[in-house]
Amino acid sequence: MKKVVIVGTNHAGTAATNTILDNSNNHQVTVFDSNNNISFLGCGMALWIGNQIAGPEGLFYSNKETLESKGAKVYMETPVNKIDFNAKVVYGKNAHGEIIEEHYDDLILATGSLPIIPKIQGMELENVQKVKLYQHAEVVIEKLKNPEIRDVVVVGAGYIGVELAEAFERHGKNVTLIDIATTSLPAYYDAPFTQMMNENLSSHGIKLAFGETVQKLEGDGKVERVVTDKATHKADMVVMAIGFRPNTELGAEHLDQFRNGAYLVNKKQETSIPNVYAIGDCATVYDNSIDNTSYIALATNAVRSAIVAAHNVIGNDIDSAGVQGSNGIAIYDLKMVSTGITAERAKLLGLDVLYTDFEDLQKPEFITEENHKVKLRIVYDAKTRIILGAQMASQHDMSMGIHLFSLAIQEKVTIDKLALTDLFFLPHFNKPYNYVTMAAITAK
């Protein structure tokens, strides 16, 4: 029986545990987690705060008992504070202060990420909130019951910040959304798309304060104001959503790391030490859209990287297909999806790209019900004409559309091949000359 120890059992650790125990009878899995809950779907936090779901019950899909029923040994509320990579021993300390020692043949690090907390004055004031764990959501929900919490300032207009801005507005609060960048969602969309999101947010009464750098938080015991380089914003609650950093102190001295500290892994998810794997938010990914190592913290990447690592641990030699950072967001009626690289990020990286835009109704004009416009941008390499990114925006759910582009980037499909790809027509669904074909056919 080979022994596998997994440190961290949220999305990545749970997927690795399940994959090993579902596919092998001669591996014993022991998992450690410092938290008292696992598999919390962070994305549900905004739905819960915005009263779009009744409560948090459905936001978990696993727990200690489920993993134990498969044969795993699970230590909850037991942070691992030391790993001896030579003797292959993991040391954890449980809630009673007892030291737990576990030897391993294979080690999987799934310690995830931590919210980036800015070093500014006033972070210690009451009602300044982080938003990562289930416990954070519980505290925010409880505090929102206080009618004196009227003005909420969200710092960071990335995915979490934009989703929470909508949630607090739906909860009846006055919301200000601040970002150091001059727009929302700068990492995922080009200007024509972020402009749509910005208009969507402000049309629902959310005050946008972009291009502002938070300098300090002020208040007497409780936060009262957010002071930026351009303005002072009234705040009874401040939520910090300015990104994640990989949680890699445990292996920092022993494992090769990416520039942001994430564990560098190969396509088998193996780190610089054989039989030590890293998965999810604590590890790098291979980004097919830039043909290079990158860091993209997503639950989808966490699960897929876990499956790859787990199969390699049990002797199935498989490689990661790489990722494109596919993602989606739905704010009020506006749905936006993107994959790969934006034209703006390509320019920053000095890549020579072109892009083709097309906007049209989803279905023929004679369909008057449920027929919305779709905006599409496809980014491709100016020389090879290989597709490197795509962005879509509509009131329709175009998630299947962005999956097409994710596969196209992964398989290095050119814009010219896409132009002639077989896409069906039926007026209930689309137009004979649909926007994907039209965008590709009209590409420069």
Ligand SMILES: Cc1cc2nc3c(=O)[nH]c(=O)nc-3n(C[C@H](O)[C@H](O)[C@H](O)COP(=O)(O)OP(=O)(O)OC[C@H]3O[C@@H](n4cnc5c(N)ncnc54)[C@H](O)[C@@H]3O)c2cc1C
């Ligand atoms: C509000 C919010 C919304 C999100 N929405 C989406 C979304 O819609 N789609 C999407 O793809 N992604 C989303 N994400 C990102 C997604 O949640 C993360 O990418 C995902 O959680 C990564 O999973 P992970 O298991 O790698 O890391 P984590 O979820 O960070 O889990 C790491 C685990 O390791 C444990 N741990 C850490 N250190 C130790 C230690 N030393 N000893 C023992 N245990 C340890 C922690 O307790 C934790 O349980 C969202 C995140 C947030 C916060």
Ligand SMILES: NC(=O)c1ccc[n+]([C@@H]2O[C@H](COP(=O)([O-])OP(=O)(O)OC[C@H]3O[C@@H](n4cnc5c(N)ncnc54)[C@H](O)[C@@H]3O)[C@@H](O)[C@H]2O)c1
């Ligand atoms: N729908 C989804 O797929 C989804 C939803 C939520 C979270 N996530 C993932 O979770 C991770 C964390 O999300 P996030 O929103 O925290 O990160 P993010 O990287 O998406 O956004 C961080 C935002 O904060 C801004 N920022 C950075 N430093 C700042 C500062 N000092 N002051 C003001 N603004 C600052 C950045 O410009 C950026 O817009 C990301 O990887 C994200 O993709 C995904």
